[in-house]
Amino acid sequence: MRLIEDILKNNYETVSIIGLAKNAGKTVALNYLIEEAAINNINIGITSTGRDGENTDLVTQTQKPSVYVREGMYAATAKKTLLLSDAKTEILETTGISTPMGEVIIVKIRQGGNIQIAGPVSVTDMKYVAGRLKHFGAQIVFIDGAIDRKAVSSPAATDACIMATGAVLSRDMKKVIEKTAHAVECYTLKQTTDEIKRMISKKNKTCIILHDGSVIVPEIETSITGGKKISELIDENAECVFVKGAVTTALLKDLWENKYLRGIEVIIEDGTKLFTDINVWNEMRQKGLKVVTLNNINVVAVTLNPVSPAGYFFDSALFRESMEKHIPAVKIVDVVSGGDAE
Amino acid sequence: MEGIQKVDLTNVKPYGDTLNDGMVQMSFTLPVPYGDEASEAAKQLVSKMGFDEPAVVYSKDLGVGYTYFVMYGKCTHTVDYTTIEVPKVDIEFMDRHQVEDYIKENIKRDVVIVGACTGTDAHTVGIDAIMNMKGFDGNYGLERYNGIEAINLGSQVPNEELIAKAIEFKADAILVSQVVTQKDVHIANLTQLVEMMEAEGLRDKMILVCGGPRISHELAQELGYDAGFGSGSFANHVATFVVKQIVERNLI
Numbered sequence: 354m355r356l357i358e359d360i361l362k363n364n365y366e367t368v369s370i371i372g373l374a375k376n377a378g379k380t381v382a383l384n385y386l387i388e389e390a391a392i393n394n395i396n397i398g399i400t401s402t403g404r405d406g407e408n409t410d411l412v413t414q415t416q417k418p419s420v421y422v423r424e425g426m427y428a429a430t431a432k433k434t435l436l437l438s439d440a441k442t443e444i445l446e447t448t449g450i451s452t453p454m455g456e457v458i459i460v461k462i463r464q465g466g467n468i469q470i471a472g473p474v475s476v477t478d479m480k481y482v483a484g485r486l487k488h489f490g491a492q493i494v495f496i497d498g499a500i501d502r503k504a505v506s507s508p509a510a511t512d513a514c515i516m517a518t519g520a521v522l523s524r525d526m527k528k529v530i531e532k533t534a535h536a537v538e539c540y541t542l543k544q545t546t547d548e549i550k551r552m553i554s555k556k557n558k559t560c561i562i563l564h565d566g567s568v569i570v571p572e573i574e575t576s577i578t579g580g581k582k583i584s585e586l587i588d589e590n591a592e593c594v595f596v597k598g599a600v601t602t603a604l605l606k607d608l609w610e611n612k613y614l615r616g617i618e619v620i621i622e623d624g625t626k627l628f629t630d631i632n633v634w635n636e637m638r639q640k641g642l643k644v645v646t647l648n649n650i651n652v653v654a655v656t657l658n659p660v661s662p663a664g665y666f667f668d669s670a671l672f673r674e675s676m677e678k679h680i681p682a683v684k685i686v687d688v689v690s691g692g693d694a695e
Numbered sequence: 696m697e698g699i700q701k702v703d704l705t706n707v708k709p710y711g712d713t714l715n716d717g718m719v720q721m722s723f724t725l726p727v728p729y730g731d732e733a734s735e736a737a738k739q740l741v742s743k744m745g746f747d748e749p750a751v752v753y754s755k756d757l758g759v760g761y762t763y764f765v766m767y768g769k770c771t772h773t774v775d776y777t778t779i780e781v782p783k784v785d786i787e788f789m790d791r792h793q794v795e796d797y798i799k800e801n802i803k804r805d806v807v808i809v810g811a812c813t814g815t816d817a818h819t820v821g822i823d824a825i826m827n828m829k830g831f832d833g834n835y836g837l838e839r840y841n842g843i844e845a846i847n848l849g850s851q852v853p854n855e856e857l858i859a860k861a862i863e864f865k866a867d868a869i870l871v872s873q874v875v876t877q878k879d880v881h882i883a884n885l886t887q888l889v890e891m892m893e894a895e896g897l898r899d900k901m902i903l904v905c906g907g908p909r910i911s912h913e914l915a916q917e918l919g920y921d922a923g924f925g926s927g928s929f930a931n932h933v934a935t936f937v938v939k940q941i942v943e944r945n946l947i
Binding site: 374375402403407433452454474477499500501502504507527570573574577578583598599601604622625626628 | 708780782788803855858859862863879881883887888890894895896898899916917918919
């Protein structure tokens with residue numbers, strides 16, 4: 354089944370496209386999805402948390418791909434970028450949300466062409482805009498992430514996510530695969546049981562759940578520096594630990610000091626909250642660290658870009674095969690050469 | 696004003712003695728011994744850069760086989776000034792006293808600003824220029840402002856520590872300085888801070904500002920910051936932005 358059909362079948366209404374690095378191929382992936390949607394007669398809406406479709410990169414001054422939109426699609430973009438686009442559009446409504454490029458405007462494409470997309474930056478505004486695009490008739494809304502930011506892929510913001518990775522991550526293909534596999538692992542961690550979820554959502558704070566069903570809430574302002582205090586409260590009576598917010602390497606190390614942690618699960622909000630060093634993470638996981646999430650993230654595909662703007666590239670067939678071998682559970686799509694196989 | 700040539704803003708090129716002569720002065724060093732061959736090499740290089748009529752106006756033997764040059768050349772390219780648009784922090788800046796009065800009238804409590812030079816970056820010039828009492832170039836820093844509690848954490852501060860301190864001091868705003876930018880390390884560092892703040896649910900509650908020689912307002916906003924300040928920014932610019940945002944976003 355093709356990627357766009359996968360998304361439709363699973364009823365994912367909002368899909369984020371996030372890059373594991375800058376220039377990992379988010380825009381190329383977006384263009385691929387626009388084309389696939391057009392072929393399959395699916396009405397989509399697009400917007401971006403950064404800026405897309407401009408000619409040159411703000412940081413590296415390298416060329417960037419433009420976004421080509423088709424007639425009948427919907428888009429949410431800032432006023433000034435709209436003026437720079439050659440696609441013909443009909444303005445449906447203004448949103449009152451301001452960006453550095455002006456107010457975000459919702460449009461319907463009347464005649465295909467290149468467009469620049471710059472949508473709202475904050476997750477709260479993005480959810481509103483995605484809702485409006487759906488209201489006007491978009492069956493699926495694609496939200497392109499900015500640079501290497503991933504907050505928009507949190508289940509609190511979007512239903513599913515597409516992860517863009519590519520040669521730009523490292524000159525060493527092994528490292529690219531390792532980093533991508535790590536990101537996929539973090540995103541696809543198992544979800545906890547409904548019962549525990551209910552108990553946690555009642556507190557909505559970092560807490561420890563005991564075997565007898567009681568809950569201890571440590572007195573900390575943030576889990577970032579509260580590792581030691583949380584750790585002190587974990588003993589043989591603990592059933593599991595919930596950490597709200599960012600989970601850093603230092604926090605995991607503090608928790609790991611406690612020997613009772615070996616037998617129990619650490620629950621995090623979702624995969625976007627993990628900020629751990631890849632080596633520390635792997636070592637702890639091998640020694641038996643169990644991490645589950647409150648809400649899992651649906652990774653519908655990993656897209657590959659075998660070309661780096663720094664001037665080197667990988668053998669695309671080999672790149673794809675190796676990636677498929679290391680990440681068997683997720684669909685791998687080479688958006689530069691080939692697209693997805695049947 | 697007959698006889699005076701009008702500037703064509705759609706085709707702007709450098710001005711030397713007369714309009715549109717394209718004259719450019721530049722200097723560089725070549726790793727070759729001083730002499731006629733060295734001057735010829737310099738001229739050929741400038742020609743390859745796209746300049747017409749390259750000329751060596753000064754050259755000096757630097758010893759150990761190196762030569763320093765001052766060159767002239769005529770630039771053949773033009774830019775269209777009328778289509779240029781640079782997004783900036785678009786507010787009217789107040790001076791120190793106005794900022795102090797603004798805080799007294801509108802916020803009625805001390806504004807807490809935590810600043811740091813994050814990641815591996817050890818260059819505090821930027822954050823010091825904005826925060827330290829003595830300031831920079833005749834403009835006092837935030838520490839001098841009545842009504843602002845400025846906390847400068849210094850250099851090489853990890854993002855998680857910066858966030859922890861911001862929570863501890865109940866900061867209204869976080870300032871991040873990034874001076875070292877090789878291999879674009881500042882980008883990954885800056886995005887990580889925003890991501891952590893989103894993860895902690897703090898992003899909407901604090902004003903997030905970054906600064907540095909390679910940071911523009913446009914880049915900062917794309918990265919998810921509220922504002923970015925490049926070279927030539929002073930404490931009063933940053934202070935104006937922060938206090939106005941506090942009021943605008945109702946973070947009083």
